[in-house]
Amino acid sequence: MCFNDPLLQKYGFSEQKNFNMVDGSPSLMYNYEYTILSVAASGKALRQIAVDIKYSGNFHCGQEVFMRIKVLMADKAMKRETMNEREKMLSAALSDGVEISVDCIKKGPDELDCHTDEAFAAPEMVKMAIQAEKDGFDAIVIYCFSDVGLDAMRENVSIPVIAPGDVSLAVANTICSRFVVVTGAGWNIPRTYRRMMKNPIAREKMAAVLALDIPAVEMRVNPNATKEHLEAVCREAVEKYHADGLILGCLGMAGYGDALEAAYPIKIFDPAFIAVAYAEMCVRLGLRHIPAQYRPFTNDSHVEL
Secondary structure, eight states, X not given: OOOOOHHHHHTTOOSSSBOOSSSSSOEEEEEETTEEEEEEOOHHHHHHHHHHHHHHSSOEEOSOOOEEEEEEESOTTOOHHHHHHHHHHHGGGSOTTEEEEEEEOSSSOSSOXXXXXXXXXXXXXXXXXXXXXXXXXXXXEEESTTOTTHHHHHHHOSSOEEOHHHHHHHHHHHHOSSEEEEESOGGGHHHHHHHHTTXXXXXXXXXXXXXXXXXXXXXXXXXXXXXXXXXXXHHHHHHTTOOSEEEESSGGGXXXXXXXXXXXXXXXEOHHHHHHHHHHHHHHHTOOOOTTTSOOOOOTTOOOO
């Protein structure tokens, strides 16, 4: 058996069967062909090892999976490689033993930019939610700040369905006095504003909806464009609107929170991470919608599911 794999070298693996990487923490077992490697680590280090091994394609993780979360993307133009990266990124917000699976709709809009896109994406989201429950998933996360298809999905499944937009507003309400919501393009501000005004938290505490408005040509030539424009929006939120919180109003902006908080006196709410972590909590505590509020769909109207 060859132990020259780069991933093995990254974590100092050798040809011995059992060893400790950090300390005497509970060990995590990995199968490499027929040899068992015992890895002792803790916290984020342990989780990153598990994530790296899962996505290296060289190992099968022997750790018991006790919860499975399905993340559904409301746009069909996502490449499998990109969704794999999302799985790896979002796993950092979950406990060990929680498996996350990201998939996108197979029919409908390539991108979700307007109410029409939402209307065509929602039926596919409902169908995928039904299948996810059949496949044994414990919770579903809608990977869209617009919470596309939320109510219809809850009428068709009994497992928790998590809405990143609503959940992020609820979290912001607990620690913020005044926040802004950031969307991608200026022309999307009215749509976002209309939706926010349906939420009592936003009506009370939202100071503004701001947009990145990154020119397409800049996106092509500047890999740091999103980060730079987010920094400009953070500066405006603090200096002009005196906000102490900023909600990333598009889950495509996920992962920029730490850098922005280091540069500005503002709390960044990243709905992608908040939603998956909340999904895990809902499963643990049995928090889910009930038939009295979401009457199960019986298809008396004979729609295609």
